[in-house]
Structure formats: C-alpha cells, structure tokens
Amino acid sequence: MIAAVRAIENHRLADHSADRRMLMLAAMAIVVGTGGALAAWMLIKLIALATNLFWFGRLSTRSAAIVDTLVxxxxxxxxxIGGLIIGLMARYGSDKIRGHGIPEAIETILFGESRMSAKVALLKPLSAAVSIGSGxxxxxxGPIIMTGGAIGSLFAQRFAMSAAERKTLLVAGAAAGMTAIFGTPxxxxxxxxxxxLFEWKPRSFVPVVVAVLVAFAWRPVLLDGGAMFPFPGTTPxxxxxxxxxxxxxxxxxxxxxxxxxxxxxxxxxFHRLPVRWMWWPAIGGVVVGLGGLVDAHVLGAGYPNIQALLDGSLAVRxxxxxxxxxxxVWLVALGSGTSGGILAPLLILGGAAGALTGQVLPGGPGFWAMIGMAGIMSxxxxxxxxxxxxxxxxxRHFDALPLTLAAAAAAYAxxxxxxxxxxxTEKIARRGRHILQxxxxxxxxxxxxxxxxxxxxATLSGSMTTADAATFFADRAEHRSYPVVDDAGRVLGLxxxxxxxxxRTMQPGTDVSLTETLSDASLLVAYPDTPIGVVADMMVESGxxxxxxxxxxxxxxxxxxxxxDLLKARRTQRQSETGRAGSR
Known part of the structure; x- marks a missing residue:
C-alpha cells in the first residue's frame, strides 16, 4: 500500500516538476532564440559573401544577384566547383551537412536523443553558403533550421537535461532561425x-514561442522588420x-x-553511379550550370523570383x-546530396503553378501565386x-487566410x-526508420x-500455507501471480x-502462512480511479x-x-477508429 501511495504521489510531483522545468526551458529559450537570430544573420552574410566571391570576384557581404553577372x-x-567543395566538406568534415536539413533534424530528435555536434553547427551554414553562393x-x-537546432542542442548539452528537454531547445533554435529569415513567427x-516536436505539451510549446518571439524582436536589428514578400492586390x-x-x-x-x-x-x-558519393554534388553542379545557361534566374535562392511571381510581372513563357x-536543376542538385533547403524552391515552383492558373482567375497571377505557395508547402x-x-x-495578406487554408487542405489531401x-519523412524511411506524422x-x-x-x-487466502501455495501454482494456477487477501477480502500482498x-525448495515442516511472508511496504496496488498510465508506470518500474x-x-x-489488460486500451482506440455501426 505504501508503494502504491508513493507511486501516485510521485506522479503528482512529476507534474509539478514539469511545470518548473517548463519555466526553466522558457528562460533558456531566450538565449537560444538570440542564437538562432544571430545564426540567421550570419548565414545570410555568408551566402552574400560566397555569391560575391564566386560570381563577381570581390570580397563583400552585400546582397548580390547572380543574374547580374555576364553569361x-x-x-x-x-x-x-561549389559541389566539389561541399563534397570535400561532407567527406572530411561531417556527412550530416548533406541534404536539406529538416529530415536530419527530425532524425536527430527521434533517434539521436536530440544531440547535435558543434561540427554540424559550424559546417552546415558554411556548406549552405557555398552551395547557394555557387548557384x-x-x-x-533548411540550413538555418539545422543550424538553429544545433545551437539549441549544444546549449542544452551544457546542462543535465533529458532527451525531451534537449528536443525542446533544439526545436526552439530551429524555429527561431526560421523566424529570423522569413519574419513568420x-x-x-x-x-x-x-x-x-511530435507532441503538443506546455513544456515544449512555451519555450518555442519564447525563442521565436526573441528572434522576431532581433530581426529588425539584424535583417529587416517588414514583410519578406509584400505585394499589392485585393483578396477576392x-x-x-x-x-x-x-x-x-x-x-x-x-x-x-x-x-x-x-x-x-x-x-x-546517383546511388547507382560508379563513383564515391563525395563527387555527386559536383556532378549535380554540371546540371545546375547548364540550367543557368538556359536561364540564370534558376540559380541561387531565387527570392527575387518569388517577389516577381507575387508582383505578377513575369510573362507566361x-x-x-x-x-x-x-x-x-533543383531535383538534380538536391538528389546529388549537396547542402541546401527545399522551402524557397517549393515556393517558386508552387508560385509558378499558381501564377499560371491565375492567368484566367480573378485576382491576378500574383495573388494566385501566393495561393500556390501555400498549397505546395502543405x-x-x-x-x-x-x-x-x-x-x-x-x-502580410492575412485576409487571404481562408483561401490559403482551402489550398493547403486540398493539397494535403x-x-x-x-x-x-x-x-x-521519405528520406528518413529510406534509412529504415518509419515516421508517423x-x-x-x-x-x-x-x-x-x-x-x-x-x-x-481469483485470490489466495492469507491463511494458506506456503506449501499449499506451491502446490496450487504447480497444479492449478492460471496466472503468474495472485493477490493475497484476509478474511474480509482486504489485500495483504501479491x-x-x-x-x-x-x-518448493524449503524443508518440510518449515512452511508458514502467506500472511507471514508478505510486507505491506512492498505491496503495489492501484485504485479504480487511478489513470492507466500511472499503473503502466508502476509495472515498468517494479517489473x-x-x-x-x-x-x-x-x-x-x-x-x-x-x-x-493494458492492450485493451489500444484495442478500444482501434475499434473507435475503424468500427462501423448504424443508428440504434
């Protein structure tokens, strides 16, 4: 009985401890949010620096457009050349820099106890800058989600924290970085x-909000405080x-x-090529370069293309x-395993699809480009x-939310x-790990x-002797254990x-009653109103x-x-989802 009370009390204390940990994580999220914002600023500067070096031969961190160079x-x-550099960085630095960052972050959260290395925090933005800067x-x-997440994870690893708490700060850093880049808290x-996050709990939600708001407050100081892609127009x-x-x-x-x-x-x-994976980004770079010869607008992040689509200033061809x-060029480059994000390319492709359909819809191509962006991201x-x-x-077209929601829901379906x-999650599944979203x-x-x-x-009487109990278990027992009760049916033990x-190994004549073998301090019981989760925890902890x-x-x-019996809960939930019944 004492053990049962202690288990339930521990459950209650755990709830209070979770509240305190939430406040602690929220305070730590201030630091992580600042780190995410600074990482975003650094990444933007690194991309500009790489672009100037590769395409204009100058040492500058001012924003530069690849389309301004001579064809x-x-x-x-x-x-x-950019692909060769990234391949070498991945081969001799860390292969975690390959890809677009978000699957790697998910995999670290679910299977890596939210532990990221300082090497990833350093090499991911550098590799992304080289990749985007070289076209x-x-x-x-994607890179800032990985980098911001690494900052949150590294900060959390400085303290004694659980994997769930490290996850919270990792995600807080990732969300802060995204906020600083796009201004979308x-x-x-x-x-x-x-x-x-793969959960909805105050412990994780509140710190993420704190980090995001901190990054949003830093954004006007470090980057720009306005909408990233404003455009005129009214919502039909x-x-x-x-x-x-x-x-x-x-x-x-x-x-x-x-x-x-x-x-x-x-x-x-690419996996079927007879060359080592470190050379794949360079091979993909050939296709990227050829695409640039066709139209230089496809090179780099392409944020001006997004703005042009929203402004409706591009011809249909x-x-x-x-x-x-x-x-x-995006599919080949990303498939080659180079470093870069998927969101901006998706916005361009979805925006282009929306702008094409918008040629015949009210509101103009720019407005429908925005709707297409919502749909393809979803x-x-x-x-x-x-x-x-x-x-x-x-x-900043919040009046269009019903329409963006309609597009997002349809695309999701x-x-x-x-x-x-x-x-x-397909990328993670190809590594043998199934993810359910x-x-x-x-x-x-x-x-x-x-x-x-x-x-x-079924119960056993406390007056039963140990010899009789041994015979009972040998001949008639249907279960591995039985409650022992007194004459009034009160539990004495298990x-x-x-x-x-x-x-059975005891000497004949040395047997005693079951009551004499039991200790109340070790008795594990629960009450009818005890949550099943608490009982499951009792079983796990006690065996x-x-x-x-x-x-x-x-x-x-x-x-x-x-x-x-615990499996009945799973069966009940399954039946509620799949069972069909008519009116009664």
Whole structure:
C-alpha cells in the first residue's frame, strides 16, 4: 500500500516538476532564440559573401544577384566547383551537412536523443553558403533550421537535461532561425508543432514561442522588420474564390507528389553511379550550370523570383520556363546530396503553378501565386496549417487566410492520397526508420483502472500455507501471480510463481502462512480511479505484471489489471477508429 501511495504521489510531483522545468526551458529559450537570430544573420552574410566571391570576384557581404553577372560557359564551372567543395566538406568534415536539413533534424530528435555536434553547427551554414553562393537552387531555411537546432542542442548539452528537454531547445533554435529569415513567427511555431516536436505539451510549446518571439524582436536589428514578400492586390471574396483556391491546391498537391517521386528517383540514380558519393554534388553542379545557361534566374535562392511571381510581372513563357528549369536543376542538385533547403524552391515552383492558373482567375497571377505557395508547402511537407499561415505571413495578406487554408487542405489531401510519406519523412524511411506524422492522444492517459480491470479476480487466502501455495501454482494456477487477501477480502500482498518455486525448495515442516511472508511496504496496488498510465508506470518500474485494484477506503480487492489488460486500451482506440455501426 505504501508503494502504491508513493507511486501516485510521485506522479503528482512529476507534474509539478514539469511545470518548473517548463519555466526553466522558457528562460533558456531566450538565449537560444538570440542564437538562432544571430545564426540567421550570419548565414545570410555568408551566402552574400560566397555569391560575391564566386560570381563577381570581390570580397563583400552585400546582397548580390547572380543574374547580374555576364553569361558564359564558365557559368557551368562555378556550380561544379561549389559541389566539389561541399563534397570535400561532407567527406572530411561531417556527412550530416548533406541534404536539406529538416529530415536530419527530425532524425536527430527521434533517434539521436536530440544531440547535435558543434561540427554540424559550424559546417552546415558554411556548406549552405557555398552551395547557394555557387548557384545551387536552394533556400536558406533548411540550413538555418539545422543550424538553429544545433545551437539549441549544444546549449542544452551544457546542462543535465533529458532527451525531451534537449528536443525542446533544439526545436526552439530551429524555429527561431526560421523566424529570423522569413519574419513568420506564427508559421515557425506551427512548423515546430506539425513537423518537429511530435507532441503538443506546455513544456515544449512555451519555450518555442519564447525563442521565436526573441528572434522576431532581433530581426529588425539584424535583417529587416517588414514583410519578406509584400505585394499589392485585393483578396477576392465569395464561394467561388474558395473553390478556385481548393482547385489550385489540388494542382499543387499533385505537383508536390510528382516532385517527391522525381527527387528520390534522381537520388536512386546517383546511388547507382560508379563513383564515391563525395563527387555527386559536383556532378549535380554540371546540371545546375547548364540550367543557368538556359536561364540564370534558376540559380541561387531565387527570392527575387518569388517577389516577381507575387508582383505578377513575369510573362507566361518566363513563368513556364522558370517552373520547368528550376524543377530540373533543383531535383538534380538536391538528389546529388549537396547542402541546401527545399522551402524557397517549393515556393517558386508552387508560385509558378499558381501564377499560371491565375492567368484566367480573378485576382491576378500574383495573388494566385501566393495561393500556390501555400498549397505546395502543405502538400510536400504535410504541414497544412503551417503552409496556409506561412503564405499569409510572408506577404502580410492575412485576409487571404481562408483561401490559403482551402489550398493547403486540398493539397494535403492529395498528398496523403498519392504519397505514403512526405518529401521530408521519405528520406528518413529510406534509412529504415518509419515516421508517423499523425498525432493522437495516448489512450493510457484517457482511461482509468476501473474501465479496463478484470473484476472479481481469483485470490489466495492469507491463511494458506506456503506449501499449499506451491502446490496450487504447480497444479492449478492460471496466472503468474495472485493477490493475497484476509478474511474480509482486504489485500495483504501479491504472491507469484517465482515465490512458489522458492517455497518448493524449503524443508518440510518449515512452511508458514502467506500472511507471514508478505510486507505491506512492498505491496503495489492501484485504485479504480487511478489513470492507466500511472499503473503502466508502476509495472515498468517494479517489473510486476499484475496490479491489484482495491477500494480506496476498505482496501478490498475489486479487480486486477494485467499487462494484457493494458492492450485493451489500444484495442478500444482501434475499434473507435475503424468500427462501423448504424443508428440504434
């Protein structure tokens, strides 16, 4: 009985401890948010520096556009050189810098106890700057998510923390970095919830919000305080625009599925090459350079292209060329394993698809480009709420939220129907690890012992001798353990088959009653209103597979809960999702 009270009290104290840890993590998130903002500023400067060095031969951190350089055959050589540098950095530095960062962050959270290395924190932004600066068709968001996450993880590792607490600070740093780059605090928080945290708890949510707000406060000082992609225009109203937005969502959802399939087909093709993986980014650089010869706008992050799409200033043939060529160079470059993000390319491709459909829709191509961006982000990343809000925050067109939500939901539905996994989790699944991006409440946290316990369980009398108990377990026992009760049915303890084996070795005539073998201090019981999760914790900590359920006032045994009974909670949840029944 004492053990039961202690277990329930420990559960209550754990809740209070979680509250204190939440406040501690929120305070630490101030530091992490500042680190994420500074990392974003540093990454932007590094990209500008690399762009100036590669394309203009000057040492400067001022923003520069690759399209301003002269077109020539050497445009193919620069992406190749960048790919060679990245391959060497990955081979002799850390292969964690390969890819677009978000799958690596997810994998670290779920399978690496949220521990990132200082090497990744240093090499990821450097490799991304080289990649984007040499013409790689990527954005800064994937690298900054990885870099900001590394900052949060490294800071957490300076203290004695659990893996869950390290995860909170890792995600806080990632969301802070994204906020500093794009100025989208709400979307960054939702991205953390939908893609990175794999939970919705105050312990993680509050610190992430703190880090994001800190980074948002730093943004006007370090980068720019306004909307990243403002554009004029009004939002169409009525039912038809909502239906049209859903239609654009269907188109971009299918585009997202096609891009995901194509990406991993390209990646498989690189794996079949008879050369070491460190040379793949250079090979991909050849295709990037050739794409640059076709249209230099496909090189680099392409943020001016996003702005041009939203402004509606591009001709149809230019939009079509941008869609096709950008998709090819991005898929090949990313499939080669170089370093870069997926969000900016997705925004360009979704924006181009939306702008093309917007040629015949009310509101103008620019407005529908924004709707396309919401749709493709939702479809590719399986983050519909993030996609809907991200497009509105980027442009400050919050009045378009119903339409971006319609597009995001439609694209999400298409993505789920056409793809088993998102473009992010497919990469992890190819490493043999399945990721489920669906949240549900643990049934063990919803139910109480009274709902699952086996009632009127078989018991043993406290007056039974150990010799008789040993014979009972040898001949008639159906379970591994039984509650022992007194004449009034009050629980005295629990005896098991292990106890019976020990009693069989005792000398004849030395047996005693079961009451004399039991200790109240070791008795593990629960009450009818005890949460199932608490009982499960008791079983894990004690190794006992059956816990008696007793009336709180009388201590009479009213039921017993076994490990098998805990599986009933899972079965009940499954039946509620799959069972079909008509009206009664």
């Amino acid at each position: 020539g055959p050497w445009m193919v050589a620069i992406p190749v 790689g068709p990527f954005g800064a968001e 709400l979307a960054a928080i939702l991205l953390a919830v939908e893609v990175l 109203s009525g039912a038809w625009p909502l239906a049209m937005a859903a239609g654009v969502g269907l188109v971009t959802g299918m585009l997202a599925a096609a891009l995901s399939v194509a990406l991993y087909a390209v990646e498989d093709a 230019v939009i079509l060329a941008l869609l096709v060529v950008k998709a090819i 479809g590719a990343m399986r983050a519909p709420i993030t996609g809907a809000l991200f497009a509105a925050e980027l442009t 298409v993505s789920v129907l056409l793809m088993r996994r998102s473009i992010l 669906e949240y549900s409440v643990d049934p063990l946290d919803l139910m109480q012992a009274d709902q699952l316990m086996s009632r009127n369980p 005896v098991s088959r292990t106890d019976a084996l020990r009693w 006992v597979g059956r816990v008696p359920i007793v009336a709180r006032n009388t201590r009479q045994v009213v039921g017993i809960l076994s490990r098998q």
